[in-house]
Amino acid sequence: MIACGGAELINVEDFGIHEGISEVIFTTISPDGIPNAAPMGLHRKGGRLFARIYNSKTLENIMSKPVAAANIVDDPVLFVQSALSDAEPERFEYVEDFPVLKDAMGWILFECKCKKGETISVVELSPVKGKITTRKLKPVNRGFNAVIEASIYATRYVVFREQKYLEHIEYYNSIVKKCGGAREKKAMELLYELVGLKND
Ligand SMILES: Cc1cc2nc3c(=O)[nH]c(=O)nc-3n(C[C@H](O)[C@H](O)[C@H](O)COP(=O)(O)O)c2cc1C
Incomplete structure (x- = not known):
């Protein structure tokens, strides 16, 4: 430390x-x-x-x-929350x-x-x-990066309610599904819940 x-x-x-x-x-x-x-x-x-x-x-x-x-x-959960x-x-x-x-x-x-x-x-x-406090090795994970991108679009979606933001969120969700771990998937579930969308 x-x-x-x-x-x-x-x-x-x-x-x-x-x-x-x-x-x-x-x-x-x-x-x-x-x-x-x-x-x-x-x-x-x-x-x-x-x-x-x-x-x-x-x-x-x-x-x-x-x-x-x-x-x-x-x-990623803390970012979304x-x-x-x-x-x-x-x-x-x-x-x-x-x-x-x-x-x-x-x-x-x-x-x-x-x-x-x-x-x-x-x-x-x-x-x-x-x-x-911690110096961790953090190899790049596309799932983590996708949660960050999706949460930026989610903060815009909750203000402007525009379809284009939903499309971005769905695209990044597909990357989380492919490349993310449990924490990234949990973060996306929380994102969908907080934005009031269904994640299927
Ligand atoms: C990764 C990420 C980066 C963000 N960067 C900014 C920023 O630079 N400036 C800003 O005003 N909002 C930014 N936001 C949006 C705010 O975090 C969001 O509007 C938040 O709800 C503000 O919370 P508060 O009202 O508790 O301050 C960002 C969101 C994310 C997910």
Whole structure:
């Protein structure tokens, strides 16, 4: 386990955060102390770290307390659950009163500076501290990747209810059936249930 603190001590490369967009789960806290978890893209471009966040619980929480933890997670069920409903309270643990996910392989705590937009806001992220709990070998699994893609389309489907998103979900479901393991299949079952669709 590696724990580090102080922005100058945190090298996000050590956390596997490379140039581009890494899919992580952001944890935040509401003014009345309720923890929240939601998948978000963590953008790294040049020296910049930021997120582009639509109006959501995560954004509200960051506006009231400008701190977020990027949890590095490899559980497809947790991605689906936190995208389409709420992670249960027992999924969280607290580091100096701030929620992170118990099952994260590691997390980075950020100070946030929010440039509020009408529908989407850009949140600049400065690392404050971080912890690496597990370093697992994770061979690429198309089933896992397909769950991530399907859950992005599912978050759009629940807002816009457009047929094209359903078609994407069904396509990715066929890959999960072919390449996924038990956890990926369970994640897709949960996705269909939370979106109110039949998975046959
Ligand atoms: C893999 C993945 C990545 C996502 N990335 C973003 C993102 O970068 N910005 C965003 O606003 N929503 C993103 N979403 C959608 C949010 O997670 C989703 O709208 C969620 O319900 C917001 O939850 P909240 O209201 O609890 O914050 C993503 C979803 C998934 C599955």
